[in-house]
Structures are given as C-alpha cells and as structure tokens.
Amino acid sequence: MAYYGDLIFEKSVAGRKGYSLPTSEVEEYTLDSRFAREDAPELPEVSEFDVVRHYTNVSFKNHGIETGFYPLGSCTMKYNPKINLELSSSEKFTALHPYQPVETVQGILKIYYETQRMLSEISGMDTYSLNPFAGAHGELVGLMIMKAFHEHNNESNRTKVIVPDSAHGTNPASAKVAGFDVVEVRSNCEGDSCDGTINLEHLKEVLDEDVAGIMLTNPNTLGMFEKDILEVARLVHEAGGLLYYDGANLNPIMNVARPGDMGFDITHINLHKTFSTPHGGGGPGSGPVGVSKRLKPFLPAPIVRKAGDLYLIDGGAEESIGQISHFLGNMNVIVKAYAYLLSTGRRHLAEISRLSTLNANYVKESLKDDYELPVKENCKHEFVFDGLKDNDEVRAIDVAKRLLDFDMHPPTVYFPLLYGESMMVEPVENESKQTLDAFIETMKHIAKEARENPETLKQAPYHTPVRRLDEAGAARNPRVKFKDLL
Ligand SMILES: *Cc1c(COP(=O)(O)O)cnc(C)c1O
DSSP states (O other): OOSSOSSTTTTOOTTOOSOOOOOOOSOOOOOOTTTSOSSOOOOOOOOHHHHHHHHHHHHTTSOOTTTSOOOBTTTOOOOOOHHHHHHHTSHHHHTOOTTSOGGGGHHHHHHHHHHHHHHHHHHTOSEEEOOOSSHHHHHHHHHHHHHHHHHHTTOTTOOEEEEETTOOTHHHHHHHHTTOEEEEEOEEEETTEEEEEEOHHHHHHHOOTTEEEEEEOSSOTTSOOOTTHHHHHHHHHHTTOEEEEEGGGOGGGTTTOOHHHHTOSEEEOOHHHHSSOOOGGGOOOOOOEEEOGGGGGGSOBOEEEEETTEEEEEOOOTTOOOBOSSTTSOHHHHHHHHHHHHHHHHHHHHHHHHHHHHHHHHHHHHHTTTBOOSOOSOOSSOEEEESBTTOSSSOHHHHHHHHHTTTOOOOEESOSTTSTTEEEEOOOTTOOHHHHHHHHHHHHHHHHHHHHOHHHHHHOOOSSSSOSOOHHHHHHSOOOSHHHHO
C-alpha cells in the first residue's frame, strides 16, 4: 500500500530535504542571470527514508535473479559473483584514461592480453579481439572478417551465408547488415518433430561457389549437440566457405569441447552470458571475436600484444577490417570475465559445463509427462517444450504468466520458431536440487490447473504489481514519462 503516491514525484513535499549541510563559511555568490535557469528543475523533494524506501520497493516490483529462479533459455541468466562487480568498479580501473601512455597502463593491458589468451584456449582459436560490445556486434564483426577474407582471395562472388532454421534471429540479421544474402538450411525432422541439427542432404544442396560461410551455434538453440559437426565443417570447407561459431551456447562445453577443434574459423563469445556479467535490461555486454590463424590479419584494430615484457596496443595488420568500437571495448565486462576465469580455474569450468547439462536433463525428464517434448534425446544446458501435453487450449504464454504468481521467471517463450508453443528452459549450473524441485513441482501444478481449470491460467498473473499487459501496445505506444501517466 502506498501511503502517499506511487511515484517519487508524488512523494515530493515542498522544502523537504534528504540532506543537511553545515552553515556555509563561504560568502554567497549570485550567478550571472545569463547562466541561471529560469524555472526550478522540478526535482522531487523527499527525505532520506522516502528515497531509500521508494527505490527499495520499486526494485521488488520486478523479478530478478536476486529474487527468484530465472530459467530464461538462450539468455543464460547464471551466477555472476558480486565480488567481480565490485572489483571491476574499482577506481584502479575506472580512473584509467584510454589515452594514457602504455607504460602507465600495463596492468589493464595484461588483463586484456591474458583474457585474449584464455578465450583462445577455451575455444581453440588462435587469437581474440575484445573490441565488440555484444554477441550481435561480434557476429557483424565476424562476418566482416569473412567478407574481407573472400575479397582478399578475389572471391567477392561469395555473397551467401547459410543459417539453420533454428538460428537465433541475430544471425540472419547480422548477415544481412554485413551485406550477405541469407540462405536457410533445414534441420532434421521426424514427422513434425525437428531437432534443430543440420540436415546434411539439404546442406549439400545449398552449398555452391557463391557461399561465403555458415553460422552455427553448438549446442544449437534446442540444446542439442550438432553430432555431424565434423562432416558439416568438411563440406563447408570443401565448398570454399568458412564456419562461424555463435558462442552464446558455450556454457555446456567449456573445457569439454572446443569450436576450433570442430572446424570453426571464426567465433564470438558472449562474455555477458557465460563469463560473469549480469545483463538484464539490455546491457552492458561484450562479444569478443576469435579467429583461426589464417584469419588473424583481418581482426579489427586495435589489439593488445606482448613484446618482451611490455604489453602494447597494436594498430592491426594491413588487412584489418579497421576499428569497430571506441578504444578497446567494454573494459568493465572484460575485467569481470578475467576475474571469473581466474577464480573458477580450468577444471571447474568443465564442471560448470557438466552441471548445467545435468540440471537441464533433470528438469526435462521430470516434466516430460506434462509438457510436450519434441526432442527426446539428452540435451546440453537447455531444452525446449512445445506447449502442454494434449492441451491446445492453454498456451505457452498462459503458463509463463502463471509462473510469475509463484515468484519464478518464465522460460523463454515462442523461441525458437520451430514450434508453435516453444518454452525454452535453461536452469543453469548453480541452482540447488531444492530450487529445481520447486520449479518442477510448480510446473506440474500449472499443468494440473490447465487440465482442471484452464480459465485460471488465462487470467494469470494474479499476484504481480500489474496483471496481464497489452505487450504489443506497450512496445508500440510506450508511455515512459511521468506526465504521460496522469
Ligand atoms: C543472445 C544470443 C545472441 C545475441 O547476443 P547479444 O549479446 O544479445 O547480442 C546470438 N545468438 C544466440 C544463440 C543467443 O542466445
């Protein structure tokens, strides 16, 4: 219950302050009217209690990983140690200036260099650039490298990029932005159940001398490991194309299997998904791009290099695609990834991979009698249901909304587009068996409600600060200003 208004502006009382300063010992000075504003700034006038309570309460109106389970498939809302956040906001990093002489910033350059090395080792690539700001940005950079490579070899005719029908939307979008034509390749299906793995026969059909490359994520967006990856790599390379690895699903294969060993030539890694940066609300991110040896000259500039004992900022090779971000990328995110990698260590990275896989399979097997499971095999870190079992009335959106009443974030719904009622569940490695069991129990309870009283689900949620929203309307006609609400 709000006792005086929901917005901080409505709590405002003229003259109320949240601070008290000692009497000034400096003589008052009146600013020349040229520099003074004409109207008061309309800031809320509130006490310290008002402001702290207001924002604390507002923070609880949203669901976050600090408040409950968050199995949002494909987005990997996993454990991000708070100590890494604290570390990366240390003045030792934030007070650095990008134009300082390199001798005075050896520490941060060492962090960059060693992060480049560790990512190379984890993914089996030769070198990384840490410059891109997100996965999608990494995709664009990777495709620009692909283009530059083919142009360098006088093969500008290679204008087609192949993406599977299960791909994340950013893949075809990036290919388009980079100036390629997108060709879709079908996944393997039995009847109407498709598992998202590449159909080799169809791949052979679409491979020709105009193909620049293929974009894949492995495991794919259905959580299935691409078992024919070596054959895919052989076919694409034989046709003169390159393989691009979308690293958003690296979580279940870290130090278990390496994209480089599978035949990938270019990769991006979403540091904000796999390596310790919380990313709700769209940022901040980092999407380092790694390449095999033959593509190294095309990497964007600048890049951190080591010469003897000195770390240097290298302007890049002559073939470089150039600069794609200001300075060296998103330092704050890179520092968190570095801290995470060092504190986790090689052996435990593999353990994270195995636990994320175990947890996903545990949840999948526990719920497959209540929810339609198109792909029955073992998954990696995530899997997809296609709605409720034998129930067309209650939809994925209804299940998602009802979960909010039980203080759990819904899975990703309506992605991937292979199924009509996709619910993509990614439990992640750090959740306890008790939390997973609570989720399973809640999902079973919702399935029972769907059978016995579907109308309950159609009206959900009941216990959230707002009920079911007009989501399309909210996106098309957003009202984001205080005055608009009045
Ligand atoms: C998240 C994701 C992307 C895009 O990454 P951003 O960092 O959000 O730009 C690409 N592909 C897959 C499979 C993803 O899950």
